[in-house]
Amino acid sequence: MKYIFFLALIISIISCKDNKKGVVNYSKEDLNVTTSIYPENISKIFEAHGGIDNWKDMHSLEYTMVTPNGADVTITNLKNRKTIIQMPHHDLGFNGKDVWVKNKDTATYKGKPRFMYNLMFYFYTMPFILADDGIIYKSVDPLVVDNISYPGIKISYNTGVGESAEDEYILYYDADTYKMTWLGYTVTYFSKEKSKTFHYRKYSEWENINGLELPKSIVRHNYDENGPTTVYSTNSFNTIKLSTEAPDNNLFEIPEGATTY
Numbered sequence: 001m002k003y004i005f006f007l008a009l010i011i012s013i014i015s016c017k018d019n020k021k022g023v024v025n026y027s028k029e030d031l032n033v034t035t036s037i038y039p040e041n042i043s044k045i046f047e048a049h050g051g052i053d054n055w056k057d058m059h060s061l062e063y064t065m066v067t068p069n070g071a072d073v074t075i076t077n078l079k080n081r082k083t084i085i086q087m088p089h090h091d092l093g094f095n096g097k098d099v100w101v102k103n104k105d106t107a108t109y110k111g112k113p114r115f116m117y118n119l120m121f122y123f124y125t126m127p128f129i130l131a132d133d134g135i136i137y138k139s140v141d142p143l144v145v146d147n148i149s150y151p152g153i154k155i156s157y158n159t160g161v162g163e164s165a166e167d168e169y170i171l172y173y174d175a176d177t178y179k180m181t182w183l184g185y186t187v188t189y190f191s192k193e194k195s196k197t198f199h200y201r202k203y204s205e206w207e208n209i210n211g212l213e214l215p216k217s218i219v220r221h222n223y224d225e226n227g228p229t230t231v232y233s234t235n236s237f238n239t240i241k242l243s244t245e246a247p248d249n250n251l252f253e254i255p256e257g258a259t260t261y
Contacts, residue, residue, distance in 0.1 A: 039137050041178075042153055045127050045171065048178040050212035055128040058210070062241040065120060073239075075247055076121055082252040083117060092117050095252045102258040113261045123201060123218055124237060127171055127180045134158040143172045143182055143227055150174065150181050170198065179206070179213070182228070200228035210242045 038046070046052040062075045070088035077083070084093040089107040093100050099113045122129055140152040150172035157167065172182035184198040200223050205216035217236045221228035254260060 038131065039139075039153070041139065041151070041173075042127070042130065042137055042171075044178040045153075045173055045180060046131065048173075048213070049127055049180070049206075050208075052128065052131050054211055055131070057244055058212075058242050059246040060241070060243040061125070062239070062247075063124060063237045064239040065124075066236050066238070074121060074124075075251060077247050077249075077252070079246065081118070082249070083121065084251050085117065091255070091258075093252050093254070093258075094118070095254055098254060098260045100254045100258040100260045102255050120235065123183070123235070124215060126183060126203065126215070128212075130155050130169070130171060140170060143170075143184070145182070145228060152184075168195075184227075198227075199223060202228065207240065209240045212242065214240060214242075 038052070043052075046055070058078055060075070061078055062073065065072045065074065067087075073086040075084050075086075080096055082094055082096050084091060089104050090109045091102040091104065092109070092111075092113060093102075094117045099117050101109050101113050103109065134157055136156045136158065138154045138156070140154045142149040142151050144150075152170045152172045155169040155171065167188050168186045170184035171180055172184065173180050180203050183201045183203065185201075186195040186198055188195055200221045202219040202221060203215050204219065206213040207216040208214075215237060217234055219234045220232045222230045222232050
């Protein structure tokens with residue numbers, strides 16, 4: 001018994017010494033958890049745009065997008081994705097369950113509400129929207145535009161994630177700075193089937209908002225089987241508000257006289 005006791009004591013002393021030399025007390029360390037959650041390349045992209053931890057601290061996003069019909073103001077709760085788009089002739093909202101449209105005058109809303117309510121939100125919140133749950137990442141061949149090669153990360157979704165789980169995105173980034181440059185994407189909302197046709201948008205202007213790099217403009221391109229070609233249109237954004245405080249929940253509730261979808 002004495003032998004066992006002294007053996008245990010010696011092992012304990014050695015363990016304590018080893019702990020002082022090499023074992024880290026993680027409760028006292030400032031850890032970057034993103035490196036263990038996301039692949040290295042997407043983590044570097046998040047970091048180049050201000051950091052995923054900084055993004056996840058935010059609760060409210062508001063931006064104005066200029067359109068041919070006027071200015072559309074979008075307000076979104078970043079935690080539950082409730083949203084409202086205040087347009088000149090309509091309000092389009094999502095209360096967490098239902099999508100709704102409220103007409104402000106006699107003009108008829110001609111879009112597809114469930115397709116449109118978060119369409120530009122997804123484009124605008126790149127690359128951070130690609131940190132959502134249920135995403136699968138895969139490195140793919142680079143996109144070559146004007147003799148410049150942009151490495152790519154393909155993003156797909158687990159079954160049942162979002163309105164269109166069959167959608168796929170490819171984020172192409174600058175090989176030196178890791179800044180996002182191009183986005184390839186498929187549209188499957190209407191067919192509900194995977195598509196091999198990729199559309200393209202270019203991210204060339206960024207604006208620093210609360211330490212995060214968000215797009216100032218996004219350029220939609222025509223395309224062929226080899227990738228993007230000529231410019232199709234440009235979406236410009238201004239009056240950006242990003243806050244750690246949640247927006248008023250009443251903004252998203254279905255107003256009287258609205259139509260739900």
